[in-house]
Structures are given as C-alpha cells and as structure tokens.
Amino acid sequence: MPPRPPGPTEEEPLQDGAVVAGGIEPPDHPDDPDLPENRGLRAAEDAVGPPDLGTRVPLDRARIIDGAIAFVDAHGLPMLTMRRLGAALGVEAMSLYRYVPGREDLLDGVVDTVVDELFADPDVLFEPEHGWQDYLQRLAHGVRRIALTHPALFPLVATRPPSAPWVRPPLRSLKWVESLLRALHTNGFSSVQAVVAYRAYTSFLLGHLLLEVAQRGVAINAIDDPDGSPTANPMDLVEFPLISELQPLLSLDETLTEFEESLESLLDRLQTMLDTGAHHLPPVTADPQVDVDLPQTGI
C-alpha cells in the first residue's frame, strides 16, 4: 500500500480524556491539520479595505469574486447582497454588473473559484505521482481544507446545480473530474471501475464534509449567540432517554478521525475491487455473493 501522507497517522482512541460535558463548547481541535487556524491562516475578516480612496484599483471580476468569498466567510451567506458587496469593495452595487451578469452568476463564480483553490494547494497533486491512493488521500484532505476554510460557502458548493448530471459536487470542475478519472485509469482501474470509484468517492466526500461544516456551524453559532434555550442548554430531552444518555458521546467531535477512517475504508474497498476485477464495490465479508442469512452473532 502506498504511503498516505496527509493527516496524522498516529491513532487516537475514541475516548481521548474527559468527555465534553454539556454539548456546546468552543470546539478546539489542535491536532487537525486541515483546520485553517492550524495552517497559519487567520479567521476571515474584511480583508477588502473599505473605500480605498487614493489610488483607485479598477475593479475586475476576480476582485469582485474574491470580495464575495471574503464577505461570506466573514458574515455568512444570507448577508451577501449586491449592495453590501459593493459597499465592502468601496463601490456602488451597480458597478458590479459591469463584470458579473448577475447575482446567480456571481455565486457560480464564487463556487468555481473556491473549488479552484485545490490548484493552489501544494499538498494536492494533479497527477497521481505516488499512486492513486495517495492521490485520493491528498485530494480528499484538500477538499476538506476548503470546506473548513469556507464553512459558510460549502453548502453552496454542495447544492448549486452542477453543469452536467455527472459533474458531481464537491468536485465541480471538469478539470478535477478528468484528473481523478485519469489517476484511476492510469493505475489499473477499468472504465467502469473508475466511474464506480468516482461516484463512491464524491458521495463520501459530500456527505461527510457537509455534515462536518453543519456541525461546526451550529456549534459556532451557539457560542457567539449564547441564548438558544434560556434554561442553560440541555433542552428537555426527557422524552428521549437514549439521546440524553448518549449526549456526551454524541457531542464529541470526532470528525477528523471519522473522516480518515472512512476514507481509508473506502480506499481499501476500491483496492479490493481493483484486485478482484469486480465492477462494483465489495462488501466487507469474504464471499460477497453468499447473501443468505448467516447465523446472527449479535453480542
């Protein structure tokens, strides 16, 4: 098996100390290498200086899109309006329309630009220089870094209608779809196998990362708006005994561990498909087709 470089390989048992108590806690994960604050990046601020008098920078499409990304990172998607974006760029709203056909196209451009951050990520390879597993590992962590860098934007990446039915989020760019298929195809995957792997991989990435940013977003909103339910917070879970019993476990943020374990599992299943020449992902049991009832071994 090729090396799987990004991400800590040291295993970390599920119980890593005292269980977090109530539910909402400032989520700090000092070990997660995909988190922006662990990569020397500040949290999003109004990087666009307000009016910028003096020298007038002539305003082009890239500056508008970058401004929109910074604005959403700082204030959230619902706050983004053409007027406010113009104000943030020191310009009237209507000036934006010289470079952007409209709001929807601006959002498309934002999504494309965010996904294109993969090209600038030195840990993501466009060619599978160290095998397809390394390629998929790096790509997955690159997408995860994007999701965690722009949590307010990722739902947009996930749900904006793709250009074709087979261009699946979160890999919305033809270039990356081509790159991924080539990485698989040049490493022994048949056409069918490559497409099966592409679908399984995008489905895994989308589901996991969307849930991760949602979870993080709720937690963050809860801490900077400290009055969800006035009675402290544990809600009234009296009708839900299992939930309230498991709430400490449920509140544990094991997203990085889960991400890496699920990703490794997926890669292993792809490896098995490759080894056996099958055209679908194998289940975990030794002989996949014997589907009749085995003796139930429940604890």
Added chain:
Amino acid sequence: MPPRPPGPTEEEPLQDGAVVAGGIEPPDHPDDPDLPENRGLRAAEDAVGPPDLGTRVPLDRARIIDGAIAFVDAHGLPMLTMRRLGAALGVEAMSLYRYVPGREDLLDGVVDTVVDELFADPDVLFEPEHGWQDYLQRLAHGVRRIALTHPALFPLVATRPPSAPWVRPPLRSLKWVESLLRALHTNGFSSVQAVVAYRAYTSFLLGHLLLEVAQRGVAINAIDDPDGSPTANPMDLVEFPLISELQPLLSLDETLTEFEESLESLLDRLQTMLDTGAHHLPPVTADPQVDVDLPQTGI
C-alpha cells in the same frame, strides 16, 4: 442475516443494455420502487385549489405548510415567496403570519413536516421488529423515497442548520434519532458503537441522496428546457479526453444499484464492528493496523 425487504434484490449488472447515448435523456427507471411515479403518486401539481370560494376553510398552520410543500414541489424553491404562497392558498400574504412567525420558521416547519412523512410510510418501522439491519434498510429507503418525492426540498433538508450539532441531517428529528439509537442499542450495539453507526449512516444517506436529487434535477431541467448549449449538447470536451470517452458510462443512472450496494456494504461493516466489539468501522482488509507499504498491485 435478517431479510432486507425493500428494494429489488435481484442483481443487475452495470451494463444493462445499450448505453444511453448523448447524456440527457428522459430518465425512466421503471424498476425503482422508491420513485413516486412507481408508487401510484402523481407528479406534484397545484393540489391546493386556487381561491376556494364558497366555503371558507379557516387556514391553519398545517394547511400553510402543506401548501408550501406542494408549491415547492410544483415550482421549485426559489419561486416560494410569502405572497405567492398566500395567493396559492387563496389568501393575502400577511394572513400567513397569523400562523407562521416568518419565512424562516415556515421553512423549518416544511423540513420537519417532510421528514415526518417517515411516520406515515408503512414500509418504515419505528421499532426494529425484524432486527437492526432490516430497520436501517427500511429507514434508508424511506428517506430515499422522501428525497425522490420532494427533490426540490431535499437540499433544504440537507443544509438547514440542525437544532443541535449532533442532530444530523437528513434525520433531523429527535424522535428518529432516538429511534435509530434504540434500534441499535437494543440489538447489541454499545453506546460508542451506536453513535459511530449513527454518524456513518447519516453521512452515507446525506451524501448519496443529495447527489441523487442533484443529478435528477439537472437531468429534468435539461429536458424541459431543451437549449443548454445550442450545439446539440456534448459541450466541447476536447480538453477532457477521459471524460468524453467515459461520458456514456458517466451518464448512466445507476443510483438505485449504487444506493443498495453501498448501503449493504455499510451494514456489513457495521455487522463486523458489532461482531468484533470494535469502536470504529473496520476497513476491508483482514489486519487493519498493518499500514506499511504492500507491493503495489496496479496493472
């Protein structure tokens, strides 16, 4: 292994005949039992009669939310405004505010109501009467039926901020989270195992179904608006040889097969976790921790 009733069990090889040619085709899947048109349901229409003079039905919250669901099913999410919804219900927009605090709360109610359709689904069991695998199978297909019945609503189900970080879409209801945890816990899963399974299950459901409705939505939009790119459709994929070569394969809609195979694989991995008493999902290889390089078996 307990029976896995919903969904066709007969295997269907990936190549099921002639490959669909160009890309957009009216997607008909006569074998998919989760599709609304195969369950005796019509496509969404304006079920709410326009003014309904004569006898005035006094308009309550349920009628408003049902009207909103029908409206979105019929016209899409961006078309839903308070004024138009009022008009569809034969009422002024402001009258809605007597029963609904505002638009956001209306959308929350819509999402809750849609998820609650699970309770009315006779093929979904609230208690694991036939084992946890049967339970998860039925629940998964029930959620899939919801997603396919309300494709325009499912992105909302997926991305609306959950009430707590651990209430994960698409299972947004405390009742179903409790039900799922209980189904696992009463069938031998430890607390940690139940939570791990809950997370893996929701992540799988969300990723797969969101991609499925997106794919279906793009295809449907493409057929009832037959002028995406005027040059027929194949775009200019000259820069992407693998994509254009694989386009027939990529355009194949194998969503049902993929859904069932991925679901079975997940259930098998959960079974293995249960059997071995592990606290995480197992990879497919026999000895998971030997992570050093094996000989590369690429073709």
Added chain:
DNA sequence: ACCACCGTTCCTACGGCGTAAGTCGAACCG
C-alpha cells in the same frame, strides 16, 4: 490646448420581497 470619445462608475427608478402596524367585517356571546 482642445475636444471628441469611450470605458467605468454613479444615480435614479421600478417592481417585488419580508413583514410591522393598523383596519375592518363577521361570528359569537352576554
């Protein structure tokens, strides 16, 4: 130096949005 030109930005305006506040008519109850 002047001026015509032209690309960029700003100003004004329109219809539609969510919704706060007040109005009004019918139904109900003494």
Added chain:
DNA sequence: CGGTTCGACTTACGCCGTAGGAACGGTGGT
C-alpha cells in the same frame, strides 16, 4: 341587540436585484 373577539385584509416601510441613463476621468487626434 351591543360588545367583544378574531381572522383576513390593507397600507406602508425598508431592502432586494437590476434596467437605463447620466456623470466622469483618462486618452488619442488634431
């Protein structure tokens, strides 16, 4: 039969996306 209540309607406000045109600043030709 008068008063009260309640549900739907009307009006109004500020913000939205954006169409159309006016204002402006730099540039090249003469």
